[in-house]
Amino acid sequence: MTAPISTTAASDRAYDHVKRAIIRGDLPGGTAISENALCQEIGVSRTPVHEAFLRLAAEDLIMLESRKGAVVRPMSPNEAADVLEMREAIESTAAARVVRDGRAADVGPALLAVLGEQQHAVAAGDVDRFVELDAEFHGAVIGASRNGIAVMFARTLRDRQQRLRHQLMRLRPEQLQASLDDHRALAAALEAGDAARYAAVLHEHVASHRGAL
Structure with a gap:
């Protein structure tokens, strides 16, 4: 039986996935990122995804908005x-x-x-x-x-x-x-x-x- 992925490892995985997509331009500025969709895409739960979003927001790569959720921060x-x-x-x-x-x-x-x-x-x-x-x-x-x-x-x-x-x-x-x-x-x-x-x-x-x- 495969051991479950730790919350920290899952958070790192979500963080790396989204950060890479932003830097590559796969997620352009202004793009909304769905927590649920990301969870399904990379196979992790919502808690590590939320932790990853907090890290990305601290680096000014995304904005966390009450109505839209996570949005890729455009570079002016x-x-x-x-x-x-x-x-x-x-x-x-x-x-x-x-x-x-x-x-x-x-x-x-x-x-x-x-x-x-x-x-x-x-x-x-x-x-x-x-x-x-x-x-x-x-x-x-x-x-x-x-x-x-x-x-x-x-x-x-x-x-x-x-x-x-x-x-x-x-x-x-x-x-x-x-x-x-x-x-x-x-x-x-x-x-x-x-x-x-x-x-x-x-x-x-x-x-x-x-x-x-």
């Missing part, structure tokens, strides 16, 4: 612009430190590996995989700076940034190749020790996301 253009602005500031500063401290060679192999995987994702039209690798690429640069504060803030922005990435790539699938080309230029700038070039390419790279707002 102002919020999206703020996320992109902070993301650019954090990464350009981190890249400058990587160059200054001579760590570009340390992160170079990891970036090249990601670029190779992204090329495969582009060829396969695999948006989900590309977006995950996108976060991995930029996260590697920030991590290489060894700036703990930058890493912490980047982690805070990650979910919102991933939501924007999915939105852009689904609205404009041709952006997959353009984004890969930008990543190659960023890796080249870092390898050359050119922090100013990195910042310039990153600025244009981030600007492509603004076009999808």
Whole structure:
């Protein structure tokens, strides 16, 4: 006989399921989420689903309304612009430190590996995989700076940034190749020790996301 799933495990399952759907854009902003429907869909009871909703609301991914229940919180253009602005500031500063401290060679192999995987994702039209690798690429640069504060803030922005990435790539699938080309230029700038070039390419790279707002 299969052991019953604990309430905590069931709550985590519901949380991960809904969060993934929101970030991927499967549940767009303004979508109402039925507790009953979700319970049936993933096979858990209402208590863990309610707990998951409380966690998602605390992260500002959903709103809990008395009449509508759980509703996916839309990301306003102002919020999206703020996320992109902070993301650019954090990464350009981190890249400058990587160059200054001579760590570009340390992160170079990891970036090249990601670029190779992204090329495969582009060829396969695999948006989900590309977006995950996108976060991995930029996260590697920030991590290489060894700036703990930058890493912490980047982690805070990650979910919102991933939501924007999915939105852009689904609205404009041709952006997959353009984004890969930008990543190659960023890796080249870092390898050359050119922090100013990195910042310039990153600025244009981030600007492509603004076009999808």
